Amino acid sequence: MRSPLNIKRGPILLTVILGCLILFPVFSPSPYLIHIITLIFIWSYVSTAWSYMGRFGLVSLGHGAFLGTGAYITALLFNFFNLSPWIGMLIGASGAVFLAAVLGYACFRSGIIGDYFALVTLAVGELVALSIIAMREITGGSLGFTLRSLGNSPLYFQFGSKVYFYYISLLFLLFALYLWKRIDKSKMQKALKAIGEDEVAASSVGINIIRHKMAIFIISAFLTGIGGVLYAQYITYLNPHTLSGVTVSLAIPFKAILGGMFNIWGPAIGTAMIVSLEEYIRVSYGTKFVGVSEVVYGIALITLIIFLPKGLYGTVLEIFHKRQRSAETIT
Amino acid sequence: MPPSLIQVLIMLSLDGIGKFFGGLAALSDISLKVEEGEFLGLIGPNGSGKTTLFNVISGVLKPSSGRVSFMGADITGLYPDKICHLGVARTFQIPRPLKDLTVVENVMLGALFGDSGRSTYHSEETAKRDAIKYIDFVGLKVGELTMPDELTAAGLRKLELARALATSPTLLLADEVISGLNQEEILEASSVLNRIRDEMGVTIIWVEHIMGALMSLVERVVVLDYGKIIAEGKPSEVSGDKRVVEAYLGEEEQEVY
Ligand SMILES: Nc1ncnc2c1ncn2[C@@H]1O[C@H](COP(=O)(O)OP(=O)(O)OP(=O)(O)O)[C@@H](O)[C@H]1O
Ligand SMILES: [Mg+2]
Numbered sequence: 001m002r003s004p005l006n007i008k009r010g011p012i013l014l015t016v017i018l019g020c021l022i023l024f025p026v027f028s029p030s031p032y033l034i035h036i037i038t039l040i041f042i043w044s045y046v047s048t049a050w051s052y053m054g055r056f057g058l059v060s061l062g063h064g065a066f067l068g069t070g071a072y073i074t075a076l077l078f079n080f081f082n083l084s085p086w087i088g089m090l091i092g093a094s095g096a097v098f099l100a101a102v103l104g105y106a107c108f109r110s111g112i113i114g115d116y117f118a119l120v121t122l123a124v125g126e127l128v129a130l131s132i133i134a135m136r137e138i139t140g141g142s143l144g145f146t147l148r149s150l151g152n153s154p155l156y157f158q159f160g161s162k163v164y165f166y167y168i169s170l171l172f173l174l175f176a177l178y179l180w181k182r183i184d185k186s187k188m189q190k191a192l193k194a195i196g197e198d199e200v201a202a203s204s205v206g207i208n209i210i211r212h213k214m215a216i217f218i219i220s221a222f223l224t225g226i227g228g229v230l231y232a233q234y235i236t237y238l239n240p241h242t243l244s245g246v247t248v249s250l251a252i253p254f255k256a257i258l259g260g261m262f263n264i265w266g267p268a269i270g271t272a273m274i275v276s277l278e279e280y281i282r283v284s285y286g287t288k289f290v291g292v293s294e295v296v297y298g299i300a301l302i303t304l305i306i307f308l309p310k311g312l313y314g315t316v317l318e319i320f321h322k323r324q325r326s327a328e329t330i331t
Numbered sequence: 332m333p334p335s336l337i338q339v340l341i342m343l344s345l346d347g348i349g350k351f352f353g354g355l356a357a358l359s360d361i362s363l364k365v366e367e368g369e370f371l372g373l374i375g376p377n378g379s380g381k382t383t384l385f386n387v388i389s390g391v392l393k394p395s396s397g398r399v400s401f402m403g404a405d406i407t408g409l410y411p412d413k414i415c416h417l418g419v420a421r422t423f424q425i426p427r428p429l430k431d432l433t434v435v436e437n438v439m440l441g442a443l444f445g446d447s448g449r450s451t452y453h454s455e456e457t458a459k460r461d462a463i464k465y466i467d468f469v470g471l472k473v474g475e476l477t478m479p480d481e482l483t484a485a486g487l488r489k490l491e492l493a494r495a496l497a498t499s500p501t502l503l504l505a506d507e508v509i510s511g512l513n514q515e516e517i518l519e520a521s522s523v524l525n526r527i528r529d530e531m532g533v534t535i536i537w538v539e540h541i542m543g544a545l546m547s548l549v550e551r552v553v554v555l556d557y558g559k560i561i562a563e564g565k566p567s568e569v570s571g572d573k574r575v576v577e578a579y580l581g582e583e584e585q586e587v588y
Binding site: 187190191193194197198200201202203204205206207208209210 | 389390391410411412415416420421423427428429430431432436439440441443444445446455494495497498
């Protein structure tokens with residue numbers, strides 16, 4: 001049995017962490033740290049959304065497609081038609097959903113699962129990047145384009161201070177974590193768990209495989225599309241390589257899998273580690289290693305999946321639980 | 332009452348079912364009618380196509396030719412979940428529990444998703460209550476947190492049955508639910524099957540190698556050999572049939588007793 005102390009520890013720890021995060025910008029004068037943590041929030045939000053489906057065995061290596069679709073549609077609507085990104089992002093995310101729906105239906109109908117699904121999504125992610133580059137006249141091609149600056153204009157998702165983005169990103173991340181919890185309590189979670197383990201057994205007890213996979217894919221794509229908007233509004237610059245394409249498409253699952261996609265905190269922990277590490281390397285070694293990241297991500301991803309499928313945090317948790325269990329049986 | 336007035340409802344009708352795996356004809360030209368309320372035995376040597384026929388009926392495999400009708404509707408090629416919703420449940424010869432879920436959760440899946448009419452408003456509470464009811468019915472003794480890997484062979488077969496029953500079927504396809512069990516367990520599981528038919532009113536097609544148990548329960552037997560129906564009739568008629576004896580003589584380690 002767990003002691004009462006253990007039961008209380010979780011929520012208290014959470015409240016303390018959340019409190020620190022909320023108060024951090026108030027007490028820290030360092031815009032640089034605020035910037036890094038904002039990036040961690042944004043990418044944690046995205047890798048959490050990725051894990052919604054990844055943890056049920058639906059490993060997408062093409063989430064850059066949704067990131068890019070969401071960000072570009074929203075930014076172009078703003079630059080050309082002056083549509084506020086707050087509204088535009090719903091349209092952008094709907095574009096991501098449309099793409100996911102078409103891709104998902106094609107894959108799930110024809111029984112493309114596992115490694116094949118990963119490969120198809122990888123190709124689609126790259127396809128979106130190439131399409132963005134090809135539409136050079138409006139997207140600026142591989143050079144990308146800058147968002148029109150309106151100065152401080154909250155109604156247009158632009159702020160005079162970066163601190164606003166810090167809090168907005170934190171809110172989005174909290175929402176993604178809350179949705180994870182909601183999914184965990186839903187019937188859909190049970191269906192997806194069964195599907196992830198054994199599709200034949202699942203469908204034989206009446207679980208509609210295509211419908212459930214489509215549902216989680218669409219939810220994940222929608223949130224990821226919004227994530228692209230969040231990142232673009234923050235950086236105020238859109239580039240096909242940072243918003244779709246292979247690098248970012250591999251970086252998202254890498255963060256999630258490193259932390260551990262089966263636990264609600266895993267993707268965020270993995271993201272915090274990677275963003276910090278990338279920043280450390282950038283500061284210490286400059287841009288010497290730019291371009292190496294694809295190779296590193298690729299190799300690291302394969303190594304992780306083979307040797308540490310539950311990720312760092314997931315594995316630590318497992319060891320901890322085992323210890324606790326064996327301690328209990330001794331006493 | 333004259334025979335013509337007795338209403339016999341054909342629940343399942345197979346017309347010219349064929350199934351190829353590459354060049355191998357696992358099933359050829361299978362035609363069969365199963366009446367509502369019937370307890371039908373399906374036997375045949377190893378590899379004769381029994382499981383393949385279950386896979387075709389339940390939608391796991393699409394037949395290469397022929398038609399499957401259930402309650403008068405053509406269900407050929409429908410997805411397994413749809414066929415399950417129509418009232419056909421099956422067990423797996425090699426048990427397929429979902430290993431990450433508890434035994435109770437495994438059975439709950441059947442209750443939550445198996446019955447289309449009910450599952451839209453079926454709450455977790457009622458699903459759990461139903462799951463426990465079916466777990467008791469099949470005689471499975473487990474706690475709330477028991478995982479499938481803690482079950483014995485007999486336990487896993489009971490889990491298969493309970494999960495299938497939880498979908499509230501009208502037709503049950505039971506694939507070797509007593510093989511690998513000891514004498515006592517065989518008697519218990521056979522009586523469970525009998526009660527599923529008598530108390531729940533479920534029509535059953537039962538595949539089994541253990542002849543003694545099967546022949547004493549079923550009303551009619553269909554014999555498959557190399558994917559073809561070679562005999563059909565009452566247990567007493569079939570067990571004396573020359574072709575059936577010959578089909579089984581080819582088999583070395585047949586568990587007949
Ligand atoms: N998915 C498959 N792919 C290829 N061949 C298959 C497949 N499923 C079954 N077969 C082949 O079809 C034939 C019939 O197999 P099936 O499993 O239906 O036999 P069975 O009567 O259930 O046998 P058993 O009594 O051993 O369970 C066998 O030759 C088998 O090897
Ligand atoms: Mg078989």
